[in-house]
Amino acid sequence: MYRLTAVTKDYQTNGKRVSALTDVSLTIDDGEWLAVKGPTGQGKSTLLQLLGGLSRPTSGSILVSGEDLSRMPDTRITRLRAETIGFVFQFFNLLPTLTAQENVEAALVPLGIRSSERRRRAAEALDSVGLSDRATHLPSELSGGQQQRVAIARALVKEPRVLLADEPTGNLDEDTAAEIIDLLEQRWRSRGLTVVLVTHDNAIARRAQRVAVMRRGRLTIAPSQTSALPDVFERAGFGEAGLKAPETPPAPR
Numbered sequence: 001m002y003r004l005t006a007v008t009k010d011y012q013t014n015g016k017r018v019s020a021l022t023d024v025s026l027t028i029d030d031g032e033w034l035a036v037k038g039p040t041g042q043g044k045s046t047l048l049q050l051l052g053g054l055s056r057p058t059s060g061s062i063l064v065s066g067e068d069l070s071r072m073p074d075t076r077i078t079r080l081r082a083e084t085i086g087f088v089f090q091f092f093n094l095l096p097t098l099t100a101q102e103n104v105e106a107a108l109v110p111l112g113i114r115s116s117e118r119r120r121r122a123a124e125a126l127d128s129v130g131l132s133d134r135a136t137h138l139p140s141e142l143s144g145g146q147q148q149r150v151a152i153a154r155a156l157v158k159e160p161r162v163l164l165a166d167e168p169t170g171n172l173d174e175d176t177a178a179e180i181i182d183l184l185e186q187r188w189r190s191r192g193l194t195v196v197l198v199t200h201d202n203a204i205a206r207r208a209q210r211v212a213v214m215r216r217g218r219l220t221i222a223p224s225q226t227s228a229l230p231d232v233f234e235r236a237g238f239g240e241a242g243l244k245a246p247e248t249p250p251a252p253r
C-alpha cells in the first residue's frame, strides 16, 4: 500500500527549522494494521499527515500503490484523499452545524454521488456503528463515544482502502475507548482495510499487527508482542527487519 523511502519533514517557523521526521523508511502492506506510538512531539501526527497527503515531505518519496505522493499534482492528491483515505481524529472534527447523518453524507459529496444515494449510504453507515436512532442529532447532542462513531461512519462510508486514525481514543474514557477500538478492528477484519493508528496507549498499540515507535522523528518497527517494552526492543536493535506479528492479514477486497 505504502512505501516510504528516506522521508524527512522539516517545518520553518519564524525563520527557524524544526526537523519533525528524519530519514523514515517504511513499508505498509495492503490490509495491514500498524500502530505508531511514542511520546508527545516526536513526529507521529506529521507522519500521518504525510500518509494522508495533507502535507508533502521535504525530501524522500512516499509511494501509494506505486504512485509518488510527493510528486502528485494537488488535484490528484485531493481525489486520492476523497476516494481512498479515511481519517479519524482525537477531537472527532465533525461539523457542528450538521446532523450526524449530514456529517456522514458530506464525505460522499466530493465523489459526485447523487443525494438519494448519499442519504441511503450514510444511513447504512450510521446503522453499522449502532447510531441509526441518532441520525438527526447535532454533534453537541451526542456523547464523545457517539461522536467518534459518527466520525468512523464518515471515514468509512466511502469504502476507503486506508484508514488513518490520530489518537482516536485520546478523548474517551477507558470503556468507550475499548468499544471504539473493537469497532475499528471489526471493520479492519471485515473490509481488508489498511489501518495506521497513532496512540500513546500501549494496550491499544498491542492490538495492531505491528508497532512502530517514533522518537525524535525517527521510526523503529517492532513486533507487537514487545510493544509494551519499547526501550527493551530499541536496545535490542529491532529495525525495519523486525518480525511481523503472527496474524495473517485479511484478504484485500
Ligand SMILES: Nc1ncnc2c1ncn2[C@@H]1O[C@H](COP(=O)(O)OP(=O)(O)OP(=O)(O)O)[C@@H](O)[C@H]1O
Pocket: 011, 012, 013, 018, 019, 020, 038, 039, 040, 041, 042, 043, 044, 045, 046, 047, 214
Ligand atoms: N505546522 C507546524 N509548524 C512547525 N512545527 C511543527 C508543525 N507541526 C508540528 N511541528 C513540530 O514538529 C514536531 C513533531 O510534531 P508532531 O505533531 O508530529 O508530534 P506528535 O508525536 O504527533 O505529538 P503529539 O503526540 O503531541 O500529537 C514537534 O516538534 C512540533 O512542534
